[in-house]
Amino acid sequence: MSDCIHFILNGESVDADVPGTARLLDILREYFKLTGVKCGCGEGECGACAVLINGKLRNSCMVAMGSLEGCSVMTIEGYEKTEKFAVVEKAYGKAGAVQCGFCTPGMIMATEALLSKNPHPTDSEIREGLSGNLCRCTGYNMIVEAVMTAAKEGAGLW
Amino acid sequence: MLLIRLITNTVPTGAFRGFGGPQSEFAIETHMSHLAKLAGKESLTFKKEHFVKQGEETPTGGKFYEPVKLEEMVAKADSLSDYTRKREEYSWQKGRLRKGIGMSIFLHGCGFTGSAERDHIKAKVKLEKKEDDTIEILVSNTDMGQGLKTTLSKIVAKVLELPLEKIKMINPDTDRVPDSGPTVASRSVMTVGKLLERAAIRLKKEWKTGEYQAFEENYVHPELIPWDINTFTGDAYPTYSWGVNVVEVEMDTLTATTEITGTWGIFDLGTAIDDTIIRGQMEGGMLQGLGYGSMENMIQVNGLIRQNSITDYIIPTAMDAPKIVTALIENPYSGGPFGAKGAGELTLIGTAPAYVAAVEHAAQINANKIPFLPEDLIQQIDEVNRKKEA
Numbered sequence: 001m002s003d004c005i006h007f008i009l010n011g012e013s014v015d016a017d018v019p020g021t022a023r024l025l026d027i028l029r030e031y032f033k034l035t036g037v038k039c040g041c042g043e044g045e046c047g048a049c050a051v052l053i054n055g056k057l058r059n060s061c062m063v064a065m066g067s068l069e070g071c072s073v074m075t076i077e078g079y080e081k082t083e084k085f086a087v088v089e090k091a092y093g094k095a096g097a098v099q100c101g102f103c104t105p106g107m108i109m110a111t112e113a114l115l116s117k118n119p120h121p122t123d124s125e126i127r128e129g130l131s132g133n134l135c136r137c138t139g140y141n142m143i144v145e146a147v148m149t150a151a152k153e154g155a156g157l158w
Numbered sequence: 159m160l161l162i163r164l165i166t167n168t169v170p171t172g173a174f175r176g177f178g179g180p181q182s183e184f185a186i187e188t189h190m191s192h193l194a195k196l197a198g199k200e201s202l203t204f205k206k207e208h209f210v211k212q213g214e215e216t217p218t219g220g221k222f223y224e225p226v227k228l229e230e231m232v233a234k235a236d237s238l239s240d241y242t243r244k245r246e247e248y249s250w251q252k253g254r255l256r257k258g259i260g261m262s263i264f265l266h267g268c269g270f271t272g273s274a275e276r277d278h279i280k281a282k283v284k285l286e287k288k289e290d291d292t293i294e295i296l297v298s299n300t301d302m303g304q305g306l307k308t309t310l311s312k313i314v315a316k317v318l319e320l321p322l323e324k325i326k327m328i329n330p331d332t333d334r335v336p337d338s339g340p341t342v343a344s345r346s347v348m349t350v351g352k353l354l355e356r357a358a359i360r361l362k363k364e365w366k367t368g369e370y371q372a373f374e375e376n377y378v379h380p381e382l383i384p385w386d387i388n389t390f391t392g393d394a395y396p397t398y399s400w401g402v403n404v405v406e407v408e409m410d411t412l413t414a415t416t417e418i419t420g421t422w423g424i425f426d427l428g429t430a431i432d433d434t435i436i437r438g439q440m441e442g443g444m445l446q447g448l449g450y451g452s453m454e455n456m457i458q459v460n461g462l463i464r465q466n467s468i469t470d471y472i473i474p475t476a477m478d479a480p481k482i483v484t485a486l487i488e489n490p491y492s493g494g495p496f497g498a499k500g501a502g503e504l505t506l507i508g509t510a511p512a513y514v515a516a517v518e519h520a521a522q523i524n525a526n527k528i529p530f531l532p533e534d535l536i537q538q539i540d541e542v543n544r545k546k547e548a
Binding site for chain 1: 302303304305434435437438441442443444445446467468469473474475476477479481482
């Protein structure tokens with residue numbers, strides 16, 4: 001058995017020859033060059049680095065590589081290729097849910113995590129689903145609207 | 159000559175969606191409400207008695223040249239939020255659970271202060287028409303999410319009566335773009351956008367299909383009463399944007415928790431070039447101001463900020479964001495493209511004073527600081543109770 005950590009990254013089997021104590025966030029950005037994953041606070045508060053691990057929303061700054069053996073990791077770069085993303089992207093654009101864009105990759109992963117669990121969320125369920133992702137520009141309501149639109153337009157996808 | 163050297167260990171301060179605007183506006187509005195109480199008048203009545211009017215003098219001896227639509231804006235705020243009725247209804251509450259509503263009325267200068275545009279910035283823009291009849295905007299201003307590329311492109315497209323896809327604005331490379339000044343001071347759309355509007359008007363007049371053409375425009379200072387940097391007198395700004403904000407709260411006076419149940423923002427920023435972008439500015443600015451007024455605590459002790467990180471410095475989340483209702487009052491300004499004025503900073507400064515006014519109203523206290531935290535509220539409620547017992 002090799003010394004690498006084996007996991008699925010955006011649908012592809014990968015081996016990462018990295019220390020088990022390294023942060024997933026750094027490995028995604030520096031080793032795999034997936035820079036859609038942002039480092040906002042580096043301490044699990046802001047959600048800019050959010051990814052899906054086995055379908056669950058996780059802040060990649062709080063995940064040690066050693067815990068990923070055999071896991072499936074999805075970043076915005078992988079999600080971007082899905083039909084669901086196209087619906088979310090359109091809804092975000094229509095609602096004006098993006099300003100500086102730094103929170104957007106994490107916000108979109110949070111949207112997917114929410115809709116995959118709850119395809120028809122209420123306003124307050126959306127707010128709770130996005131509450132781990134901080135945005136300083138929009139005031140959130142336009143993002144909430146975007147998620148509502150995505151849920152409606154993408155009926156059947158989730 | 160006597161030289162005195164002083165050393166300080168206070169943390170340097172910087173801009174927070176404007177240099178000094180948010181702080182001053184909180185102080186001015188809150189001070190006005192407190193004066194109204196001393197005069198035995200309802201806050202809004204007192205403020206209305208002191209509304210400036212078109213043609214009147216500014217505090218620096220400049221002039222308000224443009225129409226001042228405060229009466230209309232307050233009427234709009236009142237009809238959307240039901241402010242006057244609620245203000246009266248919530249005034250005599252005695253129980254543990256209470257409601258409160260507060261209003262702030264404010265202005266913000268548009269563009270650089272005084273003569274900075276004329277003396278230091280000397281903005282220049284360039285508009286290039288390629289041989290395929292597409293247009294490139296060449297300016298040094300950056301789109302940092304405020305929607306500048308869309309807004310400036312829309313201005314040029316509208317003048318030239320071209321579809322938006324024909325206009326290109328790429329991130330500025332200082333090798334290629336003229337110096338149109340920094341992206342600050344709520345100036346980009348009003349000042350740089352106006353220069354682009356002028357360049358586009360010239361291009362339209364001299365349009366030659368299939369040929370390369372380029373037009374440059376230089377800043378012209380609209381100075382009426384000259385700004386004197388030594389005495390700080392004259393026209394500090396070419397014009398002003400205006401706002402009326404209303405915040406409604408529900409409060410538990412035992413636990414000192416306050417929930418924001420409604421927020422309204424009426425703005426006069428000349429004309430909106432793009433409604434969605436302006437809504438983003440209004441809602442984003444208003445929530446930022448609510449965070450600033452209600453929760454964003456930053457304490458300095460011995461030269462250190464006690465809030466080490468975003469874990470300690472709490473900003474609003476999606477769950478903290480109240481419903482925000484916004485409306486625009488049209489008031490086109492001839493010095494801005496299609497009448498547009500500054501919009502970036504204005505949207506932040508009104509909600510903190512309106513929030514504090516609502517808290518004061520519910521708790522029947524005077525508040526003199528922001529953020530006004532539950533700890534501050536419980537302290538003041540205790541004081542009121544102690545006075546009542548004594």
